Amino acid sequence: QIVKIDGSSTVYPITEGIAEDFQKAKKNAVKVTVGISGTGGGFKKFCRGETDIQNASRPILAKEMEDCRAAGVEYIELPVAFDALTVVMNPRNTFLKSITVEELKKIWEPAAQGKITRWNQVNPAWPDAPIKLFGAGSDSGTFDYFTEAINGKAKSSRGDYTASEDDNVLVQGVSQDVNAIGYFGYAYYAENQSRLKALAVAEKAGKPAVLPSEASVLDGSYQPLSRPIFIYVSAKALARGEVREFADFYLKNAAKIAKEVKYVPLPAKAYSLAAEHLAKGKKGTVFGGKNEVGLKIEELLAREARM
Amino acid sequence: MTTSTITLPNNPPPLKAEAKALDFYYGAFKALKGISMPVYENRVTALIGPSGCGKSTFLRCFNRMHDLYPGHRYDGTIQLLPDAVNLLDHQVDPIEVRMRISMVFQKPNPFPKTIFENVAYGLRVRGERNRTYIEDKVEAALKGGALWEEVRDRLDESAVNLSGGQQQRLCIARALATDPEIILFDEPTSALDPIATGSIEELVTELKKKVTILIVTHNMQQAARVSDYVAYMYLGELIEYGATRDIFMKPLRKETEDYITGRFG
Amino acid sequence: MTTSTITLPNNPPPLKAEAKALDFYYGAFKALKGISMPVYENRVTALIGPSGCGKSTFLRCFNRMHDLYPGHRYDGTIQLLPDAVNLLDHQVDPIEVRMRISMVFQKPNPFPKTIFENVAYGLRVRGERNRTYIEDKVEAALKGGALWEEVRDRLDESAVNLSGGQQQRLCIARALATDPEIILFDEPTSALDPIATGSIEELVTELKKKVTILIVTHNMQQAARVSDYVAYMYLGELIEYGATRDIFMKPLRKETEDYITGRFG
Amino acid sequence: MTPSPKTTAPVAARRSTLNAEEMRALIRAAKRYDVLFATLGLLALAIGILTLAALFTGMALDGIPRLNSEFFTNFPSRRAGQAGILSAWVGSLLVMTVTALIAVPVGIAGAIYLEEYARKNWVTDVIEINITNLAGVPSIVYGLLALGLFVYTFGLGQSILSAGLTLALLILPIVIVTTREALRAIPQHIREAAYGCGASQWQVVSHHLVPYGMPGILTGVIIGMARAIGETAPIITIGALTFIAFLPPAPFMGDPPAGLFDWAFSGFTVMPIQIFNWTSRPDPAFHQNAAAASFVLVFMTVGMNALAIWLRYRLRKNIKW
């Protein structure tokens, strides 16, 4: 009896924790494997029917929906936690207190490439010092989400920055350079608070700047950089007892584990709603095949409920 | 082209083999030129001549050693008697030729195996499985190679630890173990000290009672001591062939005489 | 231990070098045992003896070749005259010895360079920069090596494309180019054909007008043809030393006679 | 033989180039370069060896506190303190087994063909150029090949078998090249002796060449394996698992239908993947685990290399020509 899981590296720490506890709870009668091949790579396998559960740091895309349909794979979409993309800077940086989405866009939009290279070009109040940029690799869910939330279009970004799939590498980069700014998942910031400083982000000029935290994500004020993350369970696999048990176990323990690995859990209501969907076997996605940014928890719940 | 001066004995012993108009080519280089010569049964025939004259090349035709290398070519025949097989014939399996004609090389070349396995090797290659038969044969061959007394108690030791002379006698025993019809020796003593050389020479004289022997040597004295017939070669040609005594005492050709009296070489 | 039988000439030419009570060890193996022997200036001294007797070992003491390998040890002295330096002395730099005493090896070993650079090598090593000087020296050395006529038009070709005999003469020219006091030859013709051998022998006879020569040879005829003095060695010992004519005509020691008459070897 | 009087006149004076003093000065100067170069050589060696030492001490300092027996017997965990490398080292071991089972016979057979059988023609030329080429192909490209071929076309999935096959192909050139060298080092007179006894070609190969070449062949195999065990990129491309808290089934012990080779089709993880995963975790406690695992991995490579050296030494002792 094996439950096979693959997909996003972002969701991986939560799923891994669940898998570990689940195996313990079942006294190793059920085996669980978790792989990392990215949300895209994972969906490829999932839609071939090779895996039972898919970790996804974004909703399923139209192309992937089609693949799944072609192979006759149906799925149940379960949001499991929130990730707050965090904009970070070097702790020795004295001039940055907060930043607006506007300013972030000025820095990161494609037009900035090769032109916006000094801080005072973004905001005259800032010093005439070079900007050193660090960001998620262009092949990650984080990159897609950040570009869409800030620049308004997924995958549209300047290219002259240091990119890495390995966020520790980015942590390293930002912590070594006073003039650095970068972004990555909240967990990496949370574990490296001694070396990094999070930057408060204001959705619009004039709106209050908000620091990422469990509270600010839950109350919906950390916008637009908080995003839900998901697992997709194959409907066919759900027919197997161990997969259903695992999925139930997941929803029951997601809040605890998410907190442990420094993600923001969903409100309890969201988990019960998801459990209900699972029980009823509600298939499909509420996103219609595209990613969305700035989705508040209430909206997400509302949509889930409507399903 | 010079012709060969061949003096056949009056009362010839039975023929064991006979080369006829043998040419040999290393690729484009013609190393043997029209060699015709008898090899008498149970006699020692010595091949002499200056370095590079083709002695080894000729000898290695007898067990088709040249077949191992691409681009080498024979022309002419070597008949093996009494069945008159042309052992250079393409139809003839060189492995079969080598099973009938053994060879002992210039440098002793025992396999890095035990003494026993070295001697038994030819039998193993022939698919022999019978342990007592092999043991008997090995003992007989080692006795034939005058090595038995020295190694009887250490047949399981590695052959590479023997002295040079012992190694060479081991190689002779290895060649004997399969009852060959002819044994080819290519300067078998040139890597050995005088004492080992002496014992090998004795051995050759002893062996000819049972097998036909062809031996290449650089050493005139050795040729005189061990052989019954001598062939003097020069630049790939057979200059003179005859009984050893005749060749050394009254060579018919000036070239032979020059060589033997040490005018060069 | 046998003692050496040494017959000095009545009217000795000046001494060029002299070995005294020379022992040599390959690790624990004593390859030379108390050798004492003169080397006369502008004469050819031949070292003969069966394989493994220590001829090469002795020769290579003269240019401290053994220093290249760890664990080899000399005992005794070799004095180089007229300055009476003991060239085996630890204080004496082997490089200095080798600059004064050249060597020609058994197998021709030209460097994979042009003919010109091969001959110029010794000069370059000595830090010589003057191009015309080097050119003159190379030409003179090639003439001394009887190779100039054959290669004058292709000095820039690679030396490895020369024939064996030419290569060996090139090595001699290389050795000559630096005006050595002694040249050591270790079986210089054993890898060559009779014609090349002849020309090298002539060369040696020619060279002794200018330099002292020590030559190892396996070939009795060669020793008789080219040398003025002969040393017969056996099992690491010097058995007999004397003028060539004496050694070959009336050896004083039975061992020498046995060897020379070809009773073994 | 009267000893000649010691003269002070320099002998070299007769020589046209140098007198004794000049010569000594020259030798001293030339030897200075010897010393200089030897120092340079030692310095260059020191750079390499110090790097190695720095790497080692770094890993040891970070990693050794984690190296207790549980580290080897625990499965991965989200709690760094409890996480272990059991599935990783077992996985590495099994993948290496498959790699060896494939690369060794195929590599040796290929080398034998090229060295002993092949006629010199364009086919063998192509094979030869091709092998030198493959030795230079980046490992990540093998990963792409494996993904397309083994995982999908042959349907072997992300299994130990796929990974083992991939790494086998990766080290095949190493095994072939070293085996050929080992065979080439066997003197021709040994072959001639064997043929002279009437042996067939295959008999010569199997009775003599392979046994005598064994020290060299083994060295090549082990060096190849040491290379394979550290490979990360191709295994990532195939998609090794990251969390796997059980071991592949032992022969005949798996879920029915149980067979001898069920384990080969099991999912797996290997040491480099585990290290890679741990280094990319946010919690720095995992980085310590990564250092410890790296230490173990490097130790495995060192061990294999040491084994190669020892074997070469032991086996060579019995083979002389």
Place this chain on the structure above:
Amino acid sequence: MSSTTAAPAPILGSTGEARLAELALAKARRKRRERAIEAVLLLAACVSVFTTVGIVYILLKESLAFFSHVSVWDFITDDQWTPLFEDAHFGIRVLLAGTLSSSGVALLIAIPLGTIIAIYLSEFAGHRTRETLKPILELLSGVPTIIYGYFALLFVTPMLQRLMPELPGFNVLSAGLVMGIMIIPYVSSLSEDAMRAVPMSLREGSYAMGATRLQTAVKVVVPAAFSGIASAYILGISRAVGETMILAVAAGMQPNLTLDPTEPAATITSFIVQVALGDLPHGSVGYQTIFAAGLTLMMLTLSFNMLGYWMRRKFREAY
């Protein structure tokens, strides 16, 4: 022929006519067996060819799909590499520049140091020193490269930054340096093997002329071993061009069209792992880029290897 003619009475031992007839039979059997064995061996030798064919097939298949979207001209001439961005550019030159500069730095370290070490070990060091130091040095190439990546990032870069305060945290220089050290044993071991294969007689010839160690090594041994040393260099170059993890971790993955090693850069290989690790839907143009990049890489190493092959042919050792 021999097997069919009447077998002669053997001269020696217990063999008889029956034995010879047996031999004839055995010959036919042996021939068949030998053929079968040769066929099997040939097949094994061909595995490497199949591997290449497989690699080329996979790379070409996906690359063809790629080039149906992107013109070859753009691929070669564009000076931006942003295949995964909204505004996609596919200028392979950018990655080639990274590959070139990182390999350049690595080879500037590996080739001189490797050669010096080879000469030292082969001509200067004693037997014991050589036999201990060589395997220790070879361990350098046995360390998993990902470990080197972090070594470059966390150890070498900060050290360099003390010398060059302007140096960014990610740069080709430190990755290249570490890569160079990793490649040293590839260069030194192979070169040393080649030098040791030079027969002692050549060295003796040189020493006999009064040459010092260094003169002998540089003027005689190195030229004689040149073709072997050249293959060692070629292998080193291939390794440098194909190295992945060190660059992925320490060089910054920033597609910069520059040859300046103090800048961060992306290389062909680091781009491939980045995508292989990532999030891209298979079958998309972005995904196909890794095969086009892989093909470029393969052609690059192929041309180096061909060069090496040609050099070996041309300068084959002639001692």
